[in-house]
Amino acid sequence: MTTAPLSDAEGEKLLRRVLLRIVPFIFVCYVISYLDRTNVGFAAISMNKDLGLTATMFGWAAGLFFFGYFIFEIPSNLLMQRFGARIWIARIMITWGLISMGTAFATGPVSFSIMRFLLGLAEAGFTPGVYLYFTYWFPGKWRAKATAAFLLGIPTANIFGSPLSGWLLDMHGILGLKNWQFLLVAEAIPAVLLGIACLFVMVDTPAKARWLSEREKTWLQNKLSSEQASISASHGNTLRGALTNPKVFVLAAINFCCIVGSIGIGIWMPQIIKSLGMENSTVGLIAALPYILGAISMTIWARLANRSKHRLPYVVGALAFAAISLVAAALIDQPVLKIASLALAVASILSFQATFWAIPSSFLTGRAAAGGLALIVSIGNLGGFVGPFMIGLIKDTTQSYSGPFYAVASILMLGTCLMLWLGDPAKQQAQSDAAAKPATEC
Numbered sequence: 001m002t003t004a005p006l007s008d009a010e011g012e013k014l015l016r017r018v019l020l021r022i023v024p025f026i027f028v029c030y031v032i033s034y035l036d037r038t039n040v041g042f043a044a045i046s047m048n049k050d051l052g053l054t055a056t057m058f059g060w061a062a063g064l065f066f067f068g069y070f071i072f073e074i075p076s077n078l079l080m081q082r083f084g085a086r087i088w089i090a091r092i093m094i095t096w097g098l099i100s101m102g103t104a105f106a107t108g109p110v111s112f113s114i115m116r117f118l119l120g121l122a123e124a125g126f127t128p129g130v131y132l133y134f135t136y137w138f139p140g141k142w143r144a145k146a147t148a149a150f151l152l153g154i155p156t157a158n159i160f161g162s163p164l165s166g167w168l169l170d171m172h173g174i175l176g177l178k179n180w181q182f183l184l185v186a187e188a189i190p191a192v193l194l195g196i197a198c199l200f201v202m203v204d205t206p207a208k209a210r211w212l213s214e215r216e217k218t219w220l221q222n223k224l225s226s227e228q229a230s231i232s233a234s235h236g237n238t239l240r241g242a243l244t245n246p247k248v249f250v251l252a253a254i255n256f257c258c259i260v261g262s263i264g265i266g267i268w269m270p271q272i273i274k275s276l277g278m279e280n281s282t283v284g285l286i287a288a289l290p291y292i293l294g295a296i297s298m299t300i301w302a303r304l305a306n307r308s309k310h311r312l313p314y315v316v317g318a319l320a321f322a323a324i325s326l327v328a329a330a331l332i333d334q335p336v337l338k339i340a341s342l343a344l345a346v347a348s349i350l351s352f353q354a355t356f357w358a359i360p361s362s363f364l365t366g367r368a369a370a371g372g373l374a375l376i377v378s379i380g381n382l383g384g385f386v387g388p389f390m391i392g393l394i395k396d397t398t399q400s401y402s403g404p405f406y407a408v409a410s411i412l413m414l415g416t417c418l419m420l421w422l423g424d425p426a427k428q429q430a431q432s433d434a435a436a437k438p439a440t441e442c
Contacts, residue, residue: 005215005218005219005222006215006216006219010219011219011223014216014219014220015138015139015142015220018137018138018142018206018212018220019138019142019145019146019149021211022137022146023146023149023150025197025201025202026130026133026150027149027150027152027153027156028153028194029089029093029126029194029198030126030127030130030150030151030153030154030157031153031156031157031160031161032093032157032187032190032191032194033093033096033123033126033127033153033157033191034153034154034157034158034161035157035158035161035187036096036097036100036119036123036187036188036191037065037119037123038157038158038161038263038266038267039161039165039183039184039187040062040103040116040184040267041062041266041267041268041269041270041271042162042165042166042168042169042180042183042270042283042284042287043165043169043180043183043184044058044062044180044270044271045169045180045270045271045274045280045283046169046178046179046180047180050178050180051106051107051108051109051112052108052109053109053112054392054396055391055392055393055395055396056389056392056393056395056396057109057392058388058392059268059388059389059390059391059392059393060113060388060389060392061109061112061113061116062116062267062388062389063116063263063384063385063386063387063388063389064113064116064117064120064385065116065117065119065120065123065384065385066120066259066263066381066382066383066384066385067117067120067382067385068116068117068118068119068120068121068122068123068124069120069121069123069124069378069381069384070120070124070378070379070381070382071120071121071124072120072121072124072125073124073125073128073374073375073377073378073381074371074374074375074378075125076088076092076124076125076128076129076374077125077128077129077132077371077373077374078371078374079125080125080129080132080133081132084204085129085132085133085136085202085204086198086199086202086203086204087199088125088129089126089129089130089133089195089198089202090195090196090198090199090202091195092122092123092124092125092126092129092195093126093191093192093194093195093198094191094192094195094196095122095195096119096122096123096126096191097188097189097190097191097192097193097195098122098188098192099115099118099119099122100119100184100187100188100191101184101185101188101189102115102118103115103116103119103184104177104180104181104182104183104184104185104188105181124378125374127377128373128374128376128377128378130150131147131357131373131377132373132374134146134147134150135224136204136205136206136224137205137206137220137224139223139224139227140227141306143358144302144305144306144357144358145302145306147354147357147358148298148299148302148303148306148354148355151298151350151353151354151357152295152298152299152354154262154291154294154350154353155291155292155294155295155298155350156291156295157291158266158287158288158290158291159288159291159292159295160288161187162270162283162284162285162287162288162291163281163284163285163288164187164284165183165187165270165284166270166280166281166282166283166284166285166287167281167284168182168183168186168187169183169280169281169284170280170281206220206221206224207221245372247422248360248372248375248376249375249379250418250421250422251359251360251376251422252375252376252378252379252380253379253415253418254356254380254415254418254419254422255356255376255377255379255380255383256379256380256381256382256383256386256415257319257383257411257412257414257415257418258319258349258352258353258356258380258383258412258415259380259381259382259383259384259387260383260384260386260387260390260408260411260412261322261326261345261349261383261387261408261411261412262346262349262350262353262387263383263384263387263388264383264384264386264387264388264390264391264404264408265326265342265345265346265349265387265391265408266346267387267388268388268391268392268401268404269287269290269342269346270283270284270287272342272401273286273287273339275401276335276338276339286339289339289343290339290342290343290345290346290347291346291350293343293344293346293347294343294346294347294349294350294351295350296347297347297348297350297351298347298350298351298353298354299354301314301318301351301354301355302351302354302355305354305355305358306358310424311355311358311359311424312419312420312423312424314351314355315352315355315356315359315419316416316419316420318348318349318351318352318355319348319349319352319412319413319415319416319419320412320413320416321344321348322344322345322346322348322349322352322409322412323345323409323410323412323413323416324409325341325342325344325345325348326341326342326345326405326406326408326409326412327405327406327409328341328344329341329342329345329405330401330402330403330405330406330409331402349412359424360372360373360376362424383411387408390404390407390408391404391407391408394407
């Protein structure tokens with residue numbers, strides 16, 4: 001006797017259960033990931049003097065992480081398809097944790113730069129790998145929900161990591177380490193432990209999930225296969241197709257503009273706040289405030305975008321408001337208002353990220369998703385080099401943070417214009433299909 005498929009209500013209930021089973025662990029991993037790539041911003045408060053780093057040198061070295069990320073991003077995602085998410089993400093986390101610890105033992109600008117580059121190589125593939133992993137488990141709107149929940153890891157890492165980092169910087173001489181060394185080692189250990197946990201917690205695909213019944217596996221796989229077939233029919237699913245699709249490169253450029261702002265401001269935020277005359281522990285507490293606002297705003301913004309038939313205004317509006325807020329921060333001298341403007345800029349960038357990633361996954365599937373998402377992330381992550389380096393260079397030149405704020409705001413506005421020019425690829429394809437349908441039926 002054939003088992004009846006799940007009803008729509010049962011399917012929604014199943015997807016909610018899958019989300020609660022899959023996303024929390026990935027979320028914790030992302031929190032540690034983001035903390036380990038940006039905690040050098042706090043370490044720099046005392047590390048730069050010990051290692052002889054100027055603002056320009058620090059910006060250059062901190063940004064080298066993203067060159068390593070760029071080089072190994074696409075190969076890493078393709079290797080994940082071969083070995084499976086469970087093994088590959090475990091490998092990523094264990095190696096980045098060990099290298100992050102090793103950064104604590106840098107002795108000067110060259111060794112610090114090398115360790116940051118190697119850290120990028122080790123962590124490459126984690127973020128696009130997660131986006132790809134979600135395509136194995138979630139259709140349509142549920143993938144957007146999973147992505148938005150996953151991206152909450154950015155503000156969460158800073159909400160808890162900033163006060164922690166500030167507190168660790170006030171600890172001297174533990175285990176014979178300087179305060180910044182102890183900070184880097186202590187915050188790297190969880191990555192190794194979580195990497196080992198990946199081997200026991202993660203499941204590659206629904207077909208391998210022991211906690212799903214055969215009926216649930218069949219329904220979910222049919223749902224995903226149907227969606228992927230529809231995407232493939234309209235956009236193709238080959239790696240070559242993704243890597244030659246102009247829309248993918250435009251989305252990569254938009255992501256680049258966003259990350260110039262998110263990483264640039266994120267890495268320099270502790271030093272910006274310190275320049276206002278704060279103690280280390282106070283810097284940590286204040287640095288968390290923009291991300292508390294960001295966690296709230298990105299959750300509300302993503303929910304509104306998911307309910308709307310028109311996602312584009314939410315994506316564009318968030319990035320434009322971030323640019324405006326940075327201009328305000330450059331013009332304002334009063335410390336409280338300056339921090340408030342920076343908080344609005346950070347919150348707006350996070351809201352953009354929470355709504356942007358539903359766009360590429362709406363028209364990429366299969367190997368096209370593996371390569372296309374990795375390409376968007378890898379090119380975008382070069383902004384993680386440009387942002388910190390540009391801010392450091394302009395800061396050394398002008399002895400002020402106003403110039404860097406104007407420069408980052410200009411790049412964010414460029415991303416806004418590109419997003420407006422591109423539009424929504426999935427919506428455009430749907431309109432094209434609808435227009436062609438009557439002619440086909442004649």
